[in-house]
Amino acid sequence: MSRTQDVVEDVQRLILDGGLRPGDRLPAEKELASELGVSRGSLREGVRALVVLGILEARHGDGTYVTSLDPATLLSPLAFLADLPGDHSSLHAVRAMLETEAAGLAALHLTDAHVARARRALDDMARALVAPRPDSERLAAADLAFHQAVADASGNPVLAALLHALAGRQARHRVWDEMPEIAGDRTFEEHEAVLAAITARDPDRARLRMAMHMVAIEDLLATTSTDGPAPRRRNLAEATTAR
Structure with missing residues (x-):
C-alpha cells in the first residue's frame, strides 16, 4: 500500500473516530504529517485525493x-461512472429501480415547493417543444x-444524491441531440403522468408511471447507442413516430 493511500485511510479514520468533524480545519501540514508518520509530500498527495473524493476542501x-x-x-464522483461510454444497461437498471422508488416516496413526502419545481420543469420542456427549432440543451x-x-421530493437525501449522481448527463444529452422530436412529446406526457400520480399521493401509481417511463428511456437510449443493432434502431424509431 502506498503512503498516499495510508494518508487517505488515516484521515478517514480520524473522521470516523470523531477526531475530525465536518467543518473542522486540518492541523498544520508539519504537525499532521508527524502525527500520521508520513512525509509532507505524501501528506499533500493524500490530501489532494481526499479533496477529489469530496471529503476535504482546500480553501486558498x-x-x-x-x-x-x-x-x-x-x-458526486459516481457521475463519472454514469457518463463513461459503453454499455450502460446495468447502470440504467439500477437507476430505474431508484427512480421508481423515489417516485413512490415522493407521493408520500412531497411539498408544494417540490410540486412547483416539477411543474416549472414541465413548463420549460413544453416551451422548448413548441419553439420553431428544438433546443436540445434546454430540453x-x-x-x-x-x-x-x-x-428531492422523496425525502431521502441519500436516494436523491444517488439519483443526482447517476443522472447520466452525457446519455441524456445524446438522446435530445439525436431525436428531440421523437423523445419530446413522449417524455413530456410521461412526466405529466408521473407528476399526476405523485400529486394524487398515490405511491403505487407513481411507481408504476415512473417504471413505465424508465422503460421508455431504456428504449430511447438503445436507439442512440452506437453499439446497438441497426434493425432495432430503425424499428423503434418507426414505432415511436407512429404513436
Missing part, C-alpha cells in the same frame, strides 16, 4: 477543511430538472 490562503460530508458531496435541462425534483 485559509487551509484545508473537512467538508459537510453530505451525501450529495460524497456521491435536456428540463428533463434533468424534473427527475431531480422528484428525487
Whole structure:
C-alpha cells in the first residue's frame, strides 16, 4: 500500500473516530504529517485525493477543511461512472429501480415547493417543444430538472444524491441531440403522468408511471447507442413516430 493511500485511510479514520468533524480545519501540514508518520509530500498527495473524493476542501490562503460530508458531496464522483461510454444497461437498471422508488416516496413526502419545481420543469420542456427549432440543451435541462425534483421530493437525501449522481448527463444529452422530436412529446406526457400520480399521493401509481417511463428511456437510449443493432434502431424509431 502506498503512503498516499495510508494518508487517505488515516484521515478517514480520524473522521470516523470523531477526531475530525465536518467543518473542522486540518492541523498544520508539519504537525499532521508527524502525527500520521508520513512525509509532507505524501501528506499533500493524500490530501489532494481526499479533496477529489469530496471529503476535504482546500480553501486558498485559509487551509484545508473537512467538508459537510453530505451525501450529495460524497456521491458526486459516481457521475463519472454514469457518463463513461459503453454499455450502460446495468447502470440504467439500477437507476430505474431508484427512480421508481423515489417516485413512490415522493407521493408520500412531497411539498408544494417540490410540486412547483416539477411543474416549472414541465413548463420549460413544453416551451422548448413548441419553439420553431428544438433546443436540445434546454430540453435536456428540463428533463434533468424534473427527475431531480422528484428525487428531492422523496425525502431521502441519500436516494436523491444517488439519483443526482447517476443522472447520466452525457446519455441524456445524446438522446435530445439525436431525436428531440421523437423523445419530446413522449417524455413530456410521461412526466405529466408521473407528476399526476405523485400529486394524487398515490405511491403505487407513481411507481408504476415512473417504471413505465424508465422503460421508455431504456428504449430511447438503445436507439442512440452506437453499439446497438441497426434493425432495432430503425424499428423503434418507426414505432415511436407512429404513436
